[in-house]
């Protein structure tokens with residue numbers, strides 16, 4: 001391969017990497033704006049906030065984070081295991097999706113929901 005095309009390839013890969021990290025950074029900002037007042041995402045952080053710590057929430061059974069004492073009975077009984085579909089419906093309108101739950105949040109923009117869900121997946 002000629003040196004010129006190697007360089008092109010390298011630039012191409014760097015561009016992909018930067019693009020990827022910007023997607024994550026953008027999602028991080030969305031999370032801070034929409035969720036961080038009520039949710040910590042630091043592993044092992046037990047500071048009491050309005051909502052439970054969301055580190056590792058993707059794939060976890062709902063209402064099972066041990067350091068959070070305020071889960072609603074509705075969420076505890078929901079039998080949800082957090083995946084894309086459940087999270088999408090939860091973020092669309094949490095109290096509508098799980099009747100009797102206590103998080104007040106509704107996001108009508110599907111793109112915003114998807115970015116936030118992808119961000120949640122990185123927290124592991």
Ligand code: HEC
Nearest residue numbers: 034035038050051052062063064071072075101102103105
């Ligand atoms: C006003 C505070 C508040 C905001 C803002 C908020 N949440 Fe919540 N969240 C809560 C509360 C309270 C619960 C517990 C709900 C229950 O037990 O019924 C919760 C629960 C959750 C759960 C379930 C956790 C588990 O352990 O099962 C997820 C997932 C979640 N929130 C994600 C989000 C995301 C993502 C955002 C931002 C888009 C967000 N929340 C915004 C207060 C909030």
